Amino acid sequence: MAADRKVTDYVTLVSNDGYEFKILRSAACIAGTIKKALDPTSGFREMEQNRVELPTINGVTLEKVCEYLYYNQKHAESKDVPDMEIQPELCLELLIAADYLDGE
Amino acid sequence: MIAGRGRQRIRPPRRGLHGDEVDFDNTWVTIEAAFREIHTKNASRLSYEELYRHAYRIVLKKKGEQLYKNVHDFEKRWLSSEVRGDLQQLLSPSLLADPQSVASTTANERRVSGEKFLKGLKQAWGDHQVCMSMLADVLMYMDRVYCQDHRRPSIYTAAMFLFRDEILKSPLSPGDERDLLGLLNHVILEQIQMERDGDVIDKHLIKSCVHMLDGLYADDLESEDQRLYHVSFEKAYLETSRTFYHAESELMLQESDAGAYCKRAKKRIHEEEDRCRATLMESTTFKIREVVEAELIEGRIHDLVTMDSGVHFMIDNDRMDELNLIYDLNARVDDRKSEVTRAIQRRIMAMGIEINNEALAASQAPAPAPPPNAEGGDKSRLTQEKNVNMQTVAAIKWVDDVLALKDKFDKIWRESFESDSLLDTAMFNSFRDFINSTSFPRASEYISLFIDDNMKKGIKGKTDNEIDQVLDKAITLIKYVQDKDLFERYYKKHLCKRLIMNKSVSNEVEKQMVEKMKQELGPSFTSKLDAMFKDMSISHDLTNGYKNHVQGLGDRDPNRIDLSINVLTKTTWPLESLGGSGDGHEDNRPQCNFPAAVDKVKRGFEQYYAEKHSGRQLTWLPNMGSADIKAVFPKVPHKGGILKERRHELNVSTYAMVILLLFNELPADQSLTFEEIQAQTNIPKLDLKRNLQSLAVAPRTRILIKEPMSKEVKPDDKFYFNEGFKGSFVKIKVGVVATGNKVESDQQRKETEERNDKDREYVTEAALVRIMKQRQVFAHQQLILETINMLASRFKPEVSMIKRKIESLIEREYLERVEGSSDDYRYLA
Numbered sequence: 001m002a003a004d005r006k007v008t009d010y011v012t013l014v015s016n017d018g019y020e021f022k023i024l025r026s027a028a029c030i031a032g033t034i035k036k037a038l039d040p041t042s043g044f045r046e047m048e049q050n051r052v053e054l055p056t057i058n059g060v061t062l063e064k065v066c067e068y069l070y071y072n073q074k075h076a077e078s079k080d081v082p083d084m085e086i087q088p089e090l091c092l093e094l095l096i097a098a099d100y101l102d103g104e
Numbered sequence: 105m106i107a108g109r110g111r112q113r114i115r116p117p118r119r120g121l122h123g124d125e126v127d128f129d130n131t132w133v134t135i136e137a138a139f140r141e142i143h144t145k146n147a148s149r150l151s152y153e154e155l156y157r158h159a160y161r162i163v164l165k166k167k168g169e170q171l172y173k174n175v176h177d178f179e180k181r182w183l184s185s186e187v188r189g190d191l192q193q194l195l196s197p198s199l200l201a202d203p204q205s206v207a208s209t210t211a212n213e214r215r216v217s218g219e220k221f222l223k224g225l226k227q228a229w230g231d232h233q234v235c236m237s238m239l240a241d242v243l244m245y246m247d248r249v250y251c252q253d254h255r256r257p258s259i260y261t262a263a264m265f266l267f268r269d270e271i272l273k274s275p276l277s278p279g280d281e282r283d284l285l286g287l288l289n290h291v292i293l294e295q296i297q298m299e300r301d302g303d304v305i306d307k308h309l310i311k312s313c314v315h316m317l318d319g320l321y322a323d324d325l326e327s328e329d330q331r332l333y334h335v336s337f338e339k340a341y342l343e344t345s346r347t348f349y350h351a352e353s354e355l356m357l358q359e360s361d362a363g364a365y366c367k368r369a370k371k372r373i374h375e376e377e378d379r380c381r382a383t384l385m386e387s388t389t390f391k392i393r394e395v396v397e398a399e400l401i402e403g404r405i406h407d408l409v410t411m412d413s414g415v416h417f418m419i420d421n422d423r424m425d426e427l428n429l430i431y432d433l434n435a436r437v438d439d440r441k442s443e444v445t446r447a448i449q450r451r452i453m454a455m456g457i458e459i460n461n462e463a464l465a466a467s468q469a470p471a472p473a474p475p476p477n478a479e480g481g482d483k484s485r486l487t488q489e490k491n492v493n494m495q496t497v498a499a500i501k502w503v504d505d506v507l508a509l510k511d512k513f514d515k516i517w518r519e520s521f522e523s524d525s526l527l528d529t530a531m532f533n534s535f536r537d538f539i540n541s542t543s544f545p546r547a548s549e550y551i552s553l554f555i556d557d558n559m560k561k562g563i564k565g566k567t568d569n570e571i572d573q574v575l576d577k578a579i580t581l582i583k584y585v586q587d588k589d590l591f592e593r594y595y596k597k598h599l600c601k602r603l604i605m606n607k608s609v610s611n612e613v614e615k616q617m618v619e620k621m622k623q624e625l626g627p628s629f630t631s632k633l634d635a636m637f638k639d640m641s642i643s644h645d646l647t648n649g650y651k652n653h654v655q656g657l658g659d660r661d662p663n664r665i666d667l668s669i670n671v672l673t674k675t676t677w678p679l680e681s682l683g684g685s686g687d688g689h690e691d692n693r694p695q696c697n698f699p700a701a702v703d704k705v706k707r708g709f710e711q712y713y714a715e716k717h718s719g720r721q722l723t724w725l726p727n728m729g730s731a732d733i734k735a736v737f738p739k740v741p742h743k744g745g746i747l748k749e750r751r752h753e754l755n756v757s758t759y760a761m762v763i764l765l766l767f768n769e770l771p772a773d774q775s776l777t778f779e780e781i782q783a784q785t786n787i788p789k790l791d792l793k794r795n796l797q798s799l800a801v802a803p804r805t806r807i808l809i810k811e812p813m814s815k816e817v818k819p820d821d822k823f824y825f826n827e828g829f830k831g832s833f834v835k836i837k838v839g840v841v842a843t844g845n846k847v848e849s850d851q852q853r854k855e856t857e858e859r860n861d862k863d864r865e866y867v868t869e870a871a872l873v874r875i876m877k878q879r880q881v882f883a884h885q886q887l888i889l890e891t892i893n894m895l896a897s898r899f900k901p902e903v904s905m906i907k908r909k910i911e912s913l914i915e916r917e918y919l920e921r922v923e924g925s926s927d928d929y930r931y932l933a
Contacts, residue, residue: 036241037152041234044152052153100160 007040012051013066019059027069028052031101056100061093065101128167131158132174135242139175142238143182143231152242160245168250172259175243179236179263183270187228191284192277194224199291200276215298218291219306225288226312228271236263257324268320268332285332288313289340296341296379300348307383314384338388342395345376349399357404361413366429369400373436402437405444409434415447419516427520435524445527449534452513456538459505464544466498496553499546503554507577510535532584540586540900548591549853551581556598559614560607571613579620587899589867590860592629597678599633603640604670604728626897635676643670650712665705671713671722696726696758697786699765727791729758735807737829752831754807756838759787759795764807767825775811775822793817798838804831805838868901868909876919876931884910884927 011028013021029035037046046052054062068084075081086094135158138150162171196217240247240260247258256262272285292313295305317333329335349372356365373396380389401408408430409415418426434444513531521527539547555578563571585591602608615637622630647668698706710722737750756764762785766776776784782792796817800810809824810817871894876882882890888906895901910929913919922928 032244033153033156036244037156039241042152042238042241043147044150044238045148046152048148053151054153056157 008050010050011038013062014051014053015057015059015062016055017059019062021062021066023066023069024073025050027066027073030069030072031065033101054101057097058093061090061097064090064094065097128162128165128170131162132171134158136174136178138242139178139239143186143235147238155242156244159243163246163249168246169254171243171246172250172256175239175259176262176266179239179266180270183232183266184274187232188271188274191221191224191228191271194221195276195287196220199287200280211298211303214294215303215305218295219309221287221291222295222306222309222313225284226309226316229267229313229316232263232267236260239263261326264320265324272320272332285336288317289337292337293341293344296383297344297348299379299383300375305383310383318385333385338385338391341384341388342391345392346395346399349396350403353400353404357407357411361417362408362411362415362430363413363418363423363426365404365408366426366433369396369433370429372396372400397436401433405434405437409443409447415444416451419448419451419512422512422516424516424519427516428522431521431524431527440526441524444521445530448513448516448527449530452509452531452534453538455509456506456535457541457543459502459509460538460541460544462505463498463502463546463550466501467495496557499550499553500557502546502550503581506535506539506581510580536584536586539581539584545857546853547581548585548587549594549856551578551585552591552594552598554578554581555595555617556602559602559609559617561609563613564609571616575613575617575620578617579624582621583624587860588625588629589863589898590857592632593678593856593860593863596632596636599636600677603636604672605730629897632676635673639672639676640670643672646671646713649716650709653712654708665701667705667709669709674723696724696762697784698726698762702762702765726758726762727788731756731758731761733761733764735764737827750829750831751834752829753835754838755835756799757795759785759791760799760838762787763792763795763799767808767823770825773824775824777819778817778821778823779819781823796823802838805836807838864899864901865905865909867895867898868906869913871895872906872909872913873918873931876929877933879931881922881928881930884929887929 007025009025010022011025011034013023013028013034015021025038029038034052036042037044037052038050040047057065064086071084135155138155141147141150159171162168199214199217199221237260240258240263243259247260250256251258257265272288273283276282276284276287292310295310299305314333314337317337318331320332321327322330322332322335352372353369356368360368373393376392376396377389380386380392415427415430417423418430431441431444434441517523517527517531538544558574558578563574566574582588582591599614602614608614618630618633618637621633650667650669706724713720713722733754733756735752735754737752754764763781766781766784770776778792778796781787781796782789785792787795796808796810797815798805800806800808800823801815801817807826807829809826811822811824868891871891872887875887875890875894879887887910888903891906892901892903910919914921914929917932919929920932922930
């Protein structure tokens with residue numbers, strides 16, 4: 001499979017309108033779909049490039065997704081976590097994105 | 105994803121952001137092409153996100169079922185054409201050759217082609233797993249939504265079934281019905297066989313294939329017991345192992361000795377255990393061990409134990425390691441280790457009986473050699489005495505032999521049998537059995553003699569520790585003895601002689617011994633022995649008391665005779681067995697006529713004793729006593745012509761003292777005949793004869809001269825005082841023939857046993873009465889059982905004797921039969 005040297009700390013997520021988000025690989029991999037795309041044993045293109053293009057998600061939503069991924073990682077171990085603030089107009093798109101990305 | 109998401113899955117709206125309809129066929133073409141790339145390991149060209157998106161859309165558009173079916177078909181096609189084809193190419197003719205005609209190919213060829221096949225299969229399986237996991241990743245959304253909702257196995261699982269059906273269950277070739285799975289099993293088994301024969305094989309490779317079998321299931325439910333490894337391979341493995349080890353054990357039994365067999369068997373067991381760890385599955389360890397143990401041990405242990413080089417041989421040659429091995433093997437298949445136990449017991453019995461027979465032979469051997477010139481009863485009597493001596497030696501040898509045997513088996517037990525408690529009991533029983541065997545009735549006497557010998561000589565110069573060891577050994581033997589009462593009788597007799605004649609090396613040790621017996625056998629056993637010691641110490645006090653008393657009388661006679669006395673309680677001391685040997689029951693022993701000087705002392709003591717303990721009857725036993733005499737022999741020419749008077753202190757028996765005193769009053773040239781001596785002293789004939797023998801015949805202590813000079817003493821023989829007596833020491837001890845403790849002659853033994861039997865009858869009666877008094881009414885069978893139990897610590901009573909005693913008690917109206925009941929008794933107060 002692909003060489004391990006390509007496993008970087010940060011990966012790039014790209015929205016359909018061209019925004020790029022560089023986030024921690026560990027946070028990104030909370031999303032099942034991203035995790036599988038970057039799985040070193042499979043060796044897909046995304047893994048080679050450390051870059052996942054997500055043509056179904058726009059920049060605004062992806063930003064919120066990234067925010068959530070970090071939020072999730074930060075609070076993974078704690079209890080009584082405060083709810084994340086989500087604008088109502090983003091809700092639906094976030095839900096779709098979640099269904100698409102999660103896998104878990 | 106959003107915090108607070110419930111179990112309800114939120115679905116995207118059916119028509120929405122990606123409203124465009126999906127063209128399934130076109131999309132599938134893309135996906136299929138990508139899958140091909142994945143299978144040919146070109147995944148890096150593909151975008152996971154794109155493929156995932158396609159599959160996502162298809163599922164979203166409710167085409168999940170179609171997608172699932174297409175993927176399934178695709179994978180099936182791939183496996184059945186590409187993978188199967190590749191594998192079939194690996195099947196070399198030598199591999200496919202009928203297992204029955206292996207001879208046509210060399211082992212090495214078969215191993216190489218087998219390994220090639222295994223490698224190919226391992227590769228195919230590894231690829232399949234990786235590809236399927238990638239496919240499953242891409243089709244994640246389908247697994248999550250479609251498979252779950254429709255209760256289909258995940259695509260990964262389905263693909264595993266496909267591998268089983270399309271690869272493992274596929275025929276080897278269009279013309280060959282055997283399937284790959286069968287071949288795989290066969291190849292692995294063949295490799296294992298090669299390893300058993302000493303070849304080196306690729307364990308890791310086999311382990312991979314075994315893992316594959318373990319990861320696949322025979323049915324579609326993936327139930328635990330349906331792993332292919334279990335249902336297919338393991339069964340075959342156990343089967344072939346069974347056949348193999350059956351044959352091997354047969355061969356080994358013929359070719360090697362028991363020790364080698366055990367080593368081999370143990371090695372094989374370890375090998376199989378290692379194999380399960382390194383090559384197969386751990387879960388098989390237990391099963392294969394069972395098979396190997398069944399074939400190598402269970403079926404063979406009997407032959408193994410009893411073969412020429414078996415336990416018998418190992419014991420005789422001290423093969424501790426081999427004994428340990430065979431014990432270990434036996435313990436594996438049998439908690440009770442019955443085969444080894446039986447062999448050990450047989451051996452102990454055989455060796456024990458051999459020792460018994462040796463002792464019997466040694467004690468009887470000289471008997472059938474009567475003097476050819478049978479001069480008379482005396483000569484045969486002497487030989488008999490010699491025999492008695494030899495018997496004593498035989499007795500001590502017997503004890504030593506038994507102890508050596510015990511040491512030997514103790515060592516085996518410690519070193520080879522891991523101090524197994526079952527075997528300990530078994531060995532104990534065997535020792536007890538041969539020691540008490542009916543063909544060898546002398547154990548009690550021999551053991552007591554052994555102690556006697558040690559008390560008198562054996563422990564001289566030994567440290568406390570060593571003495572303790574000797575005593576412990578004796579105790580060990582006593583524990584084996586069933587007829588403890590008989591032993592007690594002998595011990596009492598021997599102890600009695602030791603005490604009275606002052607033969608013990610150490611009184612302390614004597615007491616120690618009794619103390620040990622008390623611990624082992626209970627205080628009731630030793631109470632009489634204790635009483636004997638008590639008598640001795642009382643006697644000591646009495647002697648001192650009397651001495652003071654005499655001094656108090658102010659009698660300063662320089663020729664006064666010192667008296668040392670032992671007053672013995674008649675019931676405690678086995679005095680009857682001390683009567684002159686061969687005298688039989690002589691209740692009214694004729695009183696010996698003491699010389700006046702002695703008689704005065706005797707009367708003096710009687711008076712003194714009567715004052716202290718009125719009403720007690722003293723009976724004098726001169727046959728047991730001894731006396732120290734100062735004797736003056738007239739001057740005779742010594743070396744260099746000097747005339748010298750010689751003084752000797754003679755230590756003689758009481759009888760001898762009486763005899764010698766007769767000569768005091770006699771002029772030197774006068775003689776006395778045997779009959780005259782007898783008439784004057786009233787010493788029993790046999791005792792007199794023996795004493796005269798030691799005074800006139802024994803070369804070193806010839807204080808009397810006998811005419812005619814011969815070993816035998818006849819009624820009209822004449823005796824003179826030997827004025828020319830020469831002794832090299834001042835103190836001379838005149839031994840009386842046969843005073844030591846010796847093995848009993850047959851007649852004595854018979855008497856002892858008769859007395860013992862009589863005692864037993866009393867004890868049995870007492871036990872019966874005690875039980876009946878407590879129970880009032882009791883059934884016959886139970887009564888007998890309880891009686892045996894009660895007496896077990898002393899001896900093993902015979903049932904017929906108990907029955908006789910019951911009858912006798914009924915006759916004497918202690919008991920009666922309960923009317924209307926066939927076998928109940930009632931106690932009559």
